Amino acid sequence: MLERRRSSSFVLFWFWGFCTSCATPSHAPRGAVAPGRAAARRAADAKSAPPAETCDYTVSAPREAPFVVSVQARCTGGSVAGFTPTEPKIAPFVKSDGAAGPSGVFAAARVAPGVAELTYSVDLDGVARRENEIDYARRFGRSLLAPASSFLLRPDPERDDVPIHVRFASGGIESGLRREGDAFVLVSQELRVATYTTFGPVTTRDLDVAGASVRLAILDGARALPPDELARWVADAERGVSDFFERPPSPRTLVVLAPIPGLHGVLFGKMLPASGPGVVVILGEHAAPPELHDDWILVHELFHAGTPSFVDEGKWYDEGLATYYEPLIRARLGWYREADLWREFLRNMPRGLAAMTRRGLEHPAEFSDTYWGGGLFCLLADVEARRVSGGRLGLENGLRNVLGHGGDASQVWPLARALEVADAALGAPVLVPLAAAHANAGAPLDLPALFRELGVSFDASGNVNLDDTAPLAPVRHALVYGSPPSAPVTP
Ligand SMILES: [Zn+2]
Incomplete structure (x- = not known):
């Protein structure tokens, strides 16, 4: 999984790199106009009213x-x-x-x-x-x-x-x-x-998920699974994402499944956001349910649809959110064991330390700076949101507020606005000060201490221990399952 994430992330990173580099004001998705230029244009339009x-x-x-x-x-x-x-x-x-x-x-x-x-x-x-x-x-x-x-x-x-x-x-x-x-x-x-x-020839299904439409198009090619089983996988993943945001990320989403002969598993995924979200997932002809549910790509791409796009900034936040929340959403769907989720975080969150503590998230030197630097930022923000709200609220409440204000993937927002609108739902500034500390320069943080407080560790055999007596064990439960902890959390 690690290798797969690394190799696929390369392509995902490359795409957004491409997207950002081409997304000058006149080339970017809807709303992607530099604020000064937009204001100037509005003023000019008001005077001359072009046809x-x-x-x-x-x-x-x-x-x-x-x-x-x-x-x-x-x-x-x-x-x-x-x-x-x-x-x-x-x-x-x-x-x-x-x-x-x-x-x-x-x-x-x-x-x-x-x-x-x-x-x-x-x-x-x-x-x-x-x-x-x-x-x-x-x-x-x-x-x-x-x-x-x-x-x-x-x-x-x-x-x-x-x-x-x-x-x-x-x-x-x-x-x-x-x-x-x-x-x-x-x-x-x-x-x-x-x-x-x-x-050309495709097999289609119209899926109603949480009141929104998912148009599934399965491209031509041999595949082990019947369309209805693939449709169930896609619908369940979209339902997990919709449950997370407490609303569908988009009223209509196209999901294209593209089979490759002779191979197993889920191989690659990509989402293009404008003017509606279109997700492509390439999967092997022999992909079967355990591989589908074990894989991160579909949920990661569907998740992107529910957050704004950024231009020339914030790639770490965009990818960090999807990297952090994809395993949590799969855990909430029952597709991912909690111990496996924490094993992934114990192994991979340290890969974000260089960006968070030395380089600054806006200055990535390698792919893990963006994905796991951003993921680590989101973990810290989520824990902090739980701390300051006594466990009632998590980063997800902030993201729901952003989506509620129209911040889906077809919209380009300034990063500062995305952070501020999320913070507004958290009852205290969480994201803005954390970004101020880590976006443009590094700042120290003690990740081993955080895992200790959450009660997450490897034992001598490499198994994951989850300690329910740890100080932040209720927070850990809330992070994974999204429900308020049973006991108040002491800040
Ligand atoms: Zn992504």
Whole structure:
């Protein structure tokens, strides 16, 4: 598990690194605009009231390979002169009736005053043959998976907050984009991180979890388990996450399961947040229930949907929350023994010490700084929240407050706001002072003493001991199961 987490974390970290580096104000998910720039734009808008610009994309694709996707893009009310590949790697696979200029922009036809149109196609099978990664396009059996950035060209010149409507004119397409009426919607700066779409044969299930919709799409390929059993796994995981947040993290989530022939277990996962959450989990053909419930990836990715996204900061908080809470949620689901959970924390929380005590969480030197540095931050914050509230409240109460204020993964928040809104529900500042101590520089902390107070230790044989007479044993119980401890906790 350790190795798997390490190797998978590499890819997850890389993704968010990529996402952050590309997420300049004009390229980031919804709301990802530098505050000063947003204020300036609002002031300018108030004076000049530019014409309302909107863009509509109509997407058609064959039900079977080869998946050459045809798109008609039309923008009205603005100054769009052309369209350019959102993902540069697809450029060789785009054909269009508009000539591509030296900058790679396909010139749009001016079909009426203020109306720019381009008809183009993208050979997603060609992209999949060259890249074979879900960041661009990847075939699974007779089906294909791609993010929207691989087939939606972005309007040029770029503007923020332009509403985009996407309509799929052919069947056999599943998309995680946010649905409104007959269209899927996003705003222009979300194009680069817009979520996944599937093409070709998939097996689908509609799952109602806590009043929210989970659209399950199982890509083509041999698999040991029937769809209904996989659907139960996904629904139970989503229910665990919804129970944690006391509400669904999103009204609609696309979960794509992608089987790989000949392999066992859960292999890889990723969530793209805009404009709705889309989770992809790659699993082996032979994946069976014990492996599914023992694995961390699905719950980790579903959890991300319930917290805000951050740009150029806070990656450690984003990943730390998911790293810390995934095992706790699986314990609450009955999928993870408490002793195994503490074994994982005893082994891995020390991997966060360098970031917390020396480098500062915002200055990671290796992947564990982000994941376990952030996880250790969350453990300390959770314990402190229990201490100051006499055991009544935990960090989870703060996170519920953030989600209640609209802070889901499709929204980009300043880190300071996420910490302050969480603290507001805890009755005392917990996260803000802890981040002030550890985000930009290291500060000392005594992790062995904390584990001792919680009553968690390894014995001489390497087994985990849980001591119910330890001073913070009631807190330990509350951390794992979320219920108030039976006895008041002395700060
Ligand atoms: Zn993650």
